[in-house]
Amino acid sequence: MMTKLKIPVGPHHPLLKEPISFLLTVEGERVLESSMRLGYVHRGIERLCQERTYVQAVHLIERICGICSHVHSTTYCHAVETLLGLEVPLRAHYIRALLCELERIHSHLLWLGVLAKNIGLDTVFMYTWRDREIVLDIMEDLSGGRVSHAINVIGGVKIDLDQKMMDIIIEKLEELAPKLTIALGLFENEPTVSLRTQGIGVITKEEATRHCVVGPIARASGVDIDVRRDVPRPPYDRLEFNVVTHTDGDVWARTLVRIMETRESHRLIQQIISQLPSGDIAVKAKRRVPPGEVVCRFEAPRGELFYYIRSDGSDQPARIKIRTPTIPALSTLPDQLREVNLADVPVILSGVDLCIACADR
Amino acid sequence: MSVIKYILRWARRKSLWVLHYNSGGCNGCDIEIVDLLTPRFDIERLGILAEASPRHADVLLCTGPVTAQSKDRLIQIYHQMPAPKWVIAVGSCGCSGGIFTGSYNVYGGIDQAIPVSIFIPGCPCRPEAVIAGILKLSEAID
Amino acid sequence: MELNWLQDILQKVECVGPVDIRRLPEDETWVVIPFDKVFDFVKYIMEDDSTWHLSAITGQDTGSQIELLYHFWLGHGLTLCTRLAYENPQIKSITALIPGAAFYEREAAEMLGIGFTELKDKSFLLLPDAWGKGWPLRKEKKEKHDD
Numbered sequence: 257m258m259t260k261l262k263i264p265v266g267p268h269h270p271l272l273k274e275p276i277s278f279l280l281t282v283e284g285e286r287v288l289e290s291s292m293r294l295g296y297v298h299r300g301i302e303r304l305c306q307e308r309t310y311v312q313a314v315h316l317i318e319r320i321c322g323i324c325s326h327v328h329s330t331t332y333c334h335a336v337e338t339l340l341g342l343e344v345p346l347r348a349h350y351i352r353a354l355l356c357e358l359e360r361i362h363s364h365l366l367w368l369g370v371l372a373k374n375i376g377l378d379t380v381f382m383y384t385w386r387d388r389e390i391v392l393d394i395m396e397d398l399s400g401g402r403v404s405h406a407i408n409v410i411g412g413v414k415i416d417l418d419q420k421m422m423d424i425i426i427e428k429l430e431e432l433a434p435k436l437t438i439a440l441g442l443f444e445n446e447p448t449v450s451l452r453t454q455g456i457g458v459i460t461k462e463e464a465t466r467h468c469v470v471g472p473i474a475r476a477s478g479v480d481i482d483v484r485r486d487v488p489r490p491p492y493d494r495l496e497f498n499v500v501t502h503t504d505g506d507v508w509a510r511t512l513v514r515i516m517e518t519r520e521s522h523r524l525i526q527q528i529i530s531q532l533p534s535g536d537i538a539v540k541a542k543r544r545v546p547p548g549e550v551v552c553r554f555e556a557p558r559g560e561l562f563y564y565i566r567s568d569g570s571d572q573p574a575r576i577k578i579r580t581p582t583i584p585a586l587s588t589l590p591d592q593l594r595e596v597n598l599a600d601v602p603v604i605l606s607g608v609d610l611c612i613a614c615a616d617r
Numbered sequence: 618m619s620v621i622k623y624i625l626r627w628a629r630r631k632s633l634w635v636l637h638y639n640s641g642g643c644n645g646c647d648i649e650i651v652d653l654l655t656p657r658f659d660i661e662r663l664g665i666l667a668e669a670s671p672r673h674a675d676v677l678l679c680t681g682p683v684t685a686q687s688k689d690r691l692i693q694i695y696h697q698m699p700a701p702k703w704v705i706a707v708g709s710c711g712c713s714g715g716i717f718t719g720s721y722n723v724y725g726g727i728d729q730a731i732p733v734s735i736f737i738p739g740c741p742c743r744p745e746a747v748i749a750g751i752l753k754l755s756e757a758i759d
Numbered sequence: 760m761e762l763n764w765l766q767d768i769l770q771k772v773e774c775v776g777p778v779d780i781r782r783l784p785e786d787e788t789w790v791v792i793p794f795d796k797v798f799d800f801v802k803y804i805m806e807d808d809s810t811w812h813l814s815a816i817t818g819q820d821t822g823s824q825i826e827l828l829y830h831f832w833l834g835h836g837l838t839l840c841t842r843l844a845y846e847n848p849q850i851k852s853i854t855a856l857i858p859g860a861a862f863y864e865r866e867a868a869e870m871l872g873i874g875f876t877e878l879k880d881k882s883f884l885l886l887p888d889a890w891g892k893g894w895p896l897r898k899e900k901k902e903k904h905d906d
Contacts, residue, residue, distance in 0.1 A: 267690050270669035273647055274639050275687060296687045297641050298885040300720040302870075303895050307719075319716055322645025322741060338784045366648065385655040403645045403741045468813045468859035481812070486834070487785070551787045551836055553814070562814045564830065577828075579815035579863070587862050613644040616885055686887035721895055722887065 258284045263598075267296050271374055271602050274612035278589075278605075282598055290593040292586070297616040305576045310336055310410060310545060313573065320578070321614040322403050323363050326355045327556045329408040332576075335552035335565045336410050339545050347535045348412035349490040354528045355395065355405060356554075357521040362391045363557035364514045364521075367609050368443060371511065374602040375452050380442055387435040394428050397421065412538025422529055429525060436522065440515045453507040457592045457604040460505055468584045471559020473608065476513045477505035483555040495527050507607035543571045556581055558609055580614035629675065629701070630755040632664040636674035636698070640691045640727065642681025645741035646708035650678055658744045665751060671697040676754065677731075678747070682710040682717050683724045695731040701758075703734040705750055712736045765790065768803050772796045779840075787836035794841040797829070798851045801839075805856055808833060816863035818871040820898045825871055829853075843873065852878040870896040 261282045267275030275296035281288045301320055305313045318329045330352050337344055365388040372380035392402045399405035399415055407413050417425075443449050459469065464477040474481055482499040484492045500516040502509040545567040552563045559581030568574040585608050592604050639647050653660045654667055668674045671694050683691060695704070706727040709715035714725040727733050734757075737750040762780070765788070769778055772792070779791040792800060804811050810833060817828040825848045829839040843850060852875040854861045864875045865884040872894040875881075883890065 267687070268638050268671075268694055273651065274644055275641070275690070295883065295885045295887055296684060296690075297639075297643075297681070298684060298686070298722050298887075299641065299682065299717045300722045300895060301717075304717065304720050316716055319643045319645070319740070322643045322648055325643075325645070382656055385652065386657060389652075389655070389657050401741075402743070403649060465810055465812075466858050468857065470812075479810075548784075549789075550784045551830060551838065552785055553832070553836075560814065562830065564815065564817050564828065566819065575817070575819045577815060577817040577819075583862050584859050587859055611644070613642070684887070685889055 260288065265601065265605075271605055272610070272612075273370070274610065276610065276612045278593070280593065280598070280601065285598050287593055287596050287598055287601065290590055292589060294586070294612070294616055297613050299617065301617045302576055302578065305573055307572070309543070309571045310573060311543070313576070314408060314410065315406070317578075318404055318406060318408075320617055321580070321611055323366065323611060324359060324556045324558065324561075324614065325403065326352075326359050326405050326407070327554055327561055328578075329406075330356060331552050331554040331561050331563045332565075333408045333410050334554070335550045335563050336545060337541070338550045338552065339548050339565065339567055340410070340541055341546075342411055342539055342541060344412050344539060345536045346490055346533045347416075348537050350528055350532050351413045351415070351417065351537065352408065353491050353495075354525060355398070355407060357524045357528070358391055358395055360521045360557045361518050361525075362388055362395070364518045365391070365439070367514060367606075368439075368511070371453075371507075371603075371606040372443075372449075374606045375449065377446075377448065380439075380446075383439050383442065387432065387439050390428055390432045390435070394425055397424055409538060409541075411541035412536070414538070416537050417532065422532070425525075425529060429522070433522065436518065440518060443511060443515060449511070450508050453511060453603055453607070454504075456507050456596070456600050457607045458504070458506045459588055459592065461503075463588065463591065464505070467588045469559075469588060470584060471556075471581045472510055472513045472517065473585055473588075474559065475499070475501045476509035478503045481560070483553050483560050487553055491528065491531070494531070495524055497524050507603055510607055510609075544569065545571070545573075558582055558585070558611060558614070578617055580611070580617070582609075582611045582615040585609070586615055626759060630758050632666070633675050633751060633755055634666045634668045634673060635676045635678050635751070636668050636671055636694075637678045638680075638691065638694055640679055640681045640687040640711075640730075641684035641723070642708060642710050646680040646711070646739075649741050649744050650680065650707065650747060652744050653747060658748065660748060660751070663748070663752070671695075672699060674698055675702060676751065677702070677704045678707055679704060679727045679731075679733075680707045680711050682714045683727060683730050684722050685724065686722075688724060688730050691727070691730050703754055703758075704731055705735045705737060705747075705754065706733045707737050707739075707747055707750075708742045709738050709740045712738055715740060764807075768800060768807070771803050772799045783836075783838065785836070787838055789838045789840060791840045791842070794827070794843055794850045797827075797839060797841050798853060798856075801829070801853050801856050804831070804837075813857050813860055813863075816860060816867055818867035818873055818896065820871060820896060822898060825873060827867065827873065847874065848872070849874040849876060851876050854878060870894055872897065 277293040369384035562579040564577040
């Protein structure tokens with residue numbers, strides 16, 4: 257009988273960009289079970305928000321996560337605007353959605369590169385991250401920052417798009433389109449990627465529902481949820497896009513879903529630019545928020561982002577609850593890491609698209 | 618200075634191998650550090666390689682404020698690196714705790730746990746700033 | 760959200776007396792039920808449609824009570840609110856019905872000191888191993904970590 261070894265993966269590991277610790281119980285080449293420890297990136301943001309005003313909390317909320325920072329601040333500002341009863345101008349909704357979709361493209365390209373690197377295809381990692389730079393250039397021209405944009409205020413957005421900026425965006429999108437075709441085509445057509453990822457980390461539709469999984473992982477298992485379509489609000493209720501689902505539930509299905517979503521986001525951005533309405537970009541918001549509660553859901557690159565805010569009438573929030581989409585994905589990992597080969601662990605960990613900064617807050 | 622010392626100094630300056638560790642940050646500075654490996658910024662042309670193990674690295678590129686859970690691991694990684702070694706704190710959070718100062722789980726900047734040689738501010742830090750910081754370190758090596 | 764459907768489930772669960780039902784912004788229905796009826800309520804809505812999605816479990820300290828909110832979603836939002844005692848709050852865990860609730864309950868337990876009976880893994884999710892006493896989201900003076 258072979259002895260059982262306990263192998264730690266993390267908190268510092270070449271696979272992981274963020275600290276999280278797994279302990280794998282291994283017998284020979286087979287991982288029998290695993291346990292994980294979160295909390296390395298826990299900064300106590302929910303408590304910190306209660307000690308700041310609503311306006312100060314916008315900057316804190318943006319820094320929960322570097323990859324999905326804009327959608328966090330959009331959800332928060334939308335929730336506070338609902339509590340204040342503000343009518344945000346349509347142009348502001350469009351500009352927010354533009355950055356949300358740009359962020360989705362940059363997040364999916366980032367993930368594809370990291371998956372390629374962990375499989376061993378370093379060149380594909382270089383291609384996807386080089387093409388991602390074009391998206392970061394667009395975001396930098398728009399807002400001044402590559403990763404953190406600070407474009408949301410309570411009441412709308414801070415930055416307007418003039419014709420020159422829109423022309424730059426259209427030009428850069430045209431530059432991006434053929435590169436996306438090549439980079440995404442590499443994943444779809446290269447047999448190494450599909451052989452390496454098929455049949456690994458399978459989550460069935462029942463398991464996905466029981467673990468309350470959201471986002472591309474749920475859609476790859478056949479669960480048809482997408483907050484952009486299910487909670488109709490501007491501008492998504494006026495734009496045309498498809499919700500991509502797959503049935504296999506393995507890492508290959510998730511790769512295909514994210515590739516299709518990147519293409520859908522590219523189409524959405526073109527529609528947003530062509531349909532951008534005129535008008536103001538923000539309305540004035542009061543500092544004190546009337547007492548009440550609000551629940552707000554948005555579609556982050558990794559799934560449904562949930563905010564609950566309770567206000568007690570002062571200018572500081574009484575409670576902000578943030579549930580990020582990585583948390584239910586992490587709860588499926590012990591099942592995915594049971595009775596697998598040790599060599600498949602990088603593929604499984606990459607397939608979940610970990611964003612530990614979001615999960616730990 | 619003897620010839621051997623001169624050659625050692627030249628070798629250390631011209632090929633600093635870096636290790637990247639995130640001790641509790643939001644991941645913004647980390648994706649900018651991983652961006653350094655990509656074709657646009659390409660730190661390999663400067664002789665800098667990103668390493669996987671602390672035992673092969675000269676420089677620890679550390680981001681994020683030090684959280685209570687992360688502190689011991691950070692000190693362990695620092696002790697696993699062989700001398701001569703340097704630490705670069707990247708980002709406002711790494712320099713001083715940044716926007717998370719005052720939280721119940723955050724100690725402060727990286728210098729609360731390990732000695733730091735270079736501080737690079739920014740939220741998040743641009744890749745050009747990180748390259749400038751590493752090159753400043755290499756000039757200061759004697 | 761059909762009010763009749765909600766009233767049916769409340770009757771099955773044997774909720775006596777007037778029930779506080781409100782509409783919150785962004786299409787959310789808010790229901791307050793006693794803490795010992797929560798498990799049965801969740802059981803009946805899962806039997807009605809097993810694709811009810813649990814978005815989050817929020818715990819909050821309102822100053823006088825500990826409130827636990829279960830946020831569900833299926834086409835429309837449904838928030839179950841239940842109030843627990845300030846000293847030693849206890850409630851039955853719903854992980855037998857929804858395994859994905861384990862992470863949310865662990866977080867509520869460590870942040871507010873709520874005891875979930877029948878929750879298998881009660882270890883800290885986010886707080887560090889060296890955490891002293893105290894619950895960060897309670898309205899007491901915030902505790903610092905041991906050290």
